[in-house]
Amino acid sequence: MLLEILRQYRKPITVTLVALFVLVLGLAGYQIYLTQTRQGKVPTTLQAVPADAVIALNDSPAIPGVIYLKPGSYAVAAHKDGFIDNKFTIKIADDGNKQVISIMLDPSSNEAKQWAKDHQDLYLAPEKDAAAESARQGEIFQRANPIVTKLPYEDPYFTIGYISPDNKTAQITIAAVSALYRHNALQQIRTWGYNPADFKIIYTNYVSPLQ
Amino acid sequence: MNKRTILLSIIGIIAMISIAIYVNYLGSLQKVTITFDTTANTKLDIYAQKPGSDSPTKTGQILRTLAISGDTFTLQKGVYVIESSGENIALNPVALSVEDAPVMETIPISYTASYLNQLLQKDQEAIGQSIARELPDVLSLYGIEPGQLYRKGDWYTTTLTYRGADTSNRDSLHIVLYRENKIWKILTKPQISLSTVEYPTIPSDIIKAANQYKAKPSNPPVSSPPTFFIDPNAQGAR
Numbered sequence: 001m002l003l004e005i006l007r008q009y010r011k012p013i014t015v016t017l018v019a020l021f022v023l024v025l026g027l028a029g030y031q032i033y034l035t036q037t038r039q040g041k042v043p044t045t046l047q048a049v050p051a052d053a054v055i056a057l058n059d060s061p062a063i064p065g066v067i068y069l070k071p072g073s074y075a076v077a078a079h080k081d082g083f084i085d086n087k088f089t090i091k092i093a094d095d096g097n098k099q100v101i102s103i104m105l106d107p108s109s110n111e112a113k114q115w116a117k118d119h120q121d122l123y124l125a126p127e128k129d130a131a132a133e134s135a136r137q138g139e140i141f142q143r144a145n146p147i148v149t150k151l152p153y154e155d156p157y158f159t160i161g162y163i164s165p166d167n168k169t170a171q172i173t174i175a176a177v178s179a180l181y182r183h184n185a186l187q188q189i190r191t192w193g194y195n196p197a198d199f200k201i202i203y204t205n206y207v208s209p210l211q
Numbered sequence: 212m213n214k215r216t217i218l219l220s221i222i223g224i225i226a227m228i229s230i231a232i233y234v235n236y237l238g239s240l241q242k243v244t245i246t247f248d249t250t251a252n253t254k255l256d257i258y259a260q261k262p263g264s265d266s267p268t269k270t271g272q273i274l275r276t277l278a279i280s281g282d283t284f285t286l287q288k289g290v291y292v293i294e295s296s297g298e299n300i301a302l303n304p305v306a307l308s309v310e311d312a313p314v315m316e317t318i319p320i321s322y323t324a325s326y327l328n329q330l331l332q333k334d335q336e337a338i339g340q341s342i343a344r345e346l347p348d349v350l351s352l353y354g355i356e357p358g359q360l361y362r363k364g365d366w367y368t369t370t371l372t373y374r375g376a377d378t379s380n381r382d383s384l385h386i387v388l389y390r391e392n393k394i395w396k397i398l399t400k401p402q403i404s405l406s407t408v409e410y411p412t413i414p415s416d417i418i419k420a421a422n423q424y425k426a427k428p429s430n431p432p433v434s435s436p437p438t439f440f441i442d443p444n445a446q447g448a449r
């Protein structure tokens with residue numbers, strides 16, 4: 001019975017299967033192409049005000065949007081008639097942070113000045129983005145190091161704080177005047193549900209008798 | 212709609228449901244490779260983890276017993292408890308979480324506390340000599356607590372208890388030693404609290420145990436001269 005149906009609809013089934021095969025093959029090929037061309041590169045947001053400025057990265061033309069760049073230094077140049085050319089160098093790093101190249105062109109002609117006046121929101125947007133990015137980084141840091149939400153903690157006899165030399169991991173600081181209070185500070189960390197062994201702890205005013 | 216179409220549709224739906232169930236079952240399995248120290252005739256028993264329990268707590272029958280290290284087998288995704296058994300081997304329940312990625316886990320094998328205490332009595336002198344050799348200045352200011360052995364007697368932690376006259380830096384310090392080729396070596400600096408971040412090669416459970424062992428600082432100045440739980444003048448000491 002099944003064979004009979006297959007025979008009856010052989011042509012549409014074959015066409016559908018071939019179309020599906022070609023589609024899957026095409027998608028796989030495109031995915032491989034994207035993977036190959038983006039390998040070792042960092043997604044970078046390129047934004048410019050005005051958006052139609054002519055932009056060059058290391059003398060190669062670039063269009064605002066998300067572009068993929070190898071980590072390293074880039075000479076950025078932007079030009080638009082009526083605006084002052086902007087040239088600077090920027091470093092793209094593969095450090096897990098969002099990479100942004102933000103280009104602002106100051107107006108020089110009267111027409112451009114009027115345009116800039118009418119589009120102040122575009123000039124302020126990167127600052128807002130930077131503030132939002134900073135807040136996002138803060139949230140990521142807190143999620144990775146939840147103990148920092150408890151800090152700084154000040155007791156009459158000790159203070160627990162933190163530093164982050166790499167902006168990713170928190171190192172705990174304990175300031176206390178005696179061994180007993182340093183011990184109590186460690187107990188406080190345990191009370192919060194954390195194990196002091198999971199952190200690098202710096203005792204800010206402890207002098208080891210062994211030194 | 213004729214009978215044939217209805218029948219075909221039902222067969223199709225049943226076939227699809229069967230395939231979905233089979234694919235779901237295959238997707239719920241994961242490869243697991245467990246390695247462990249097989250000396251002392253150690254065996255590992257795998258149990259299901261008791262639901263709702265934070266610590267490794269077994270429930271039900273043994274699901275699988277491992278006598279050979281490095282074997283690969285499949286388990287359904289979930290949380291399990293592995294218990295050790297063997298000559299002088301502690302049960303030491305360990306949680307095993309099987310999720311989306313293949314699991315490769317080394318299960319630490321530990322002797323029982325009483326057997327480790329027996330071993331410690333034999334090794335105490337050699338440990339004291341190693342500390343005296345590697346940290347000669349410690350002995351004039353700190354007493355060395357008896358300490359504890361871990362695993363198969365090759366890890367040791369102790370606390371150095373301050374005995375000097377300083378009133379503000381009387382912190383107890385912790386150290387971890389490891390026995391390699393029958394020689395005890397200190398792996399950490401003496402510190403108020405040892406960190407798994409600073410010593411990633413030392414098992415975290417040993418660092419955590421070291422920090423908890425007699426951690427409270429000693430009472431302020433003593434009138435008597437420094438005392439030692441381990442004799443620093445024993446043979447081999449400086």
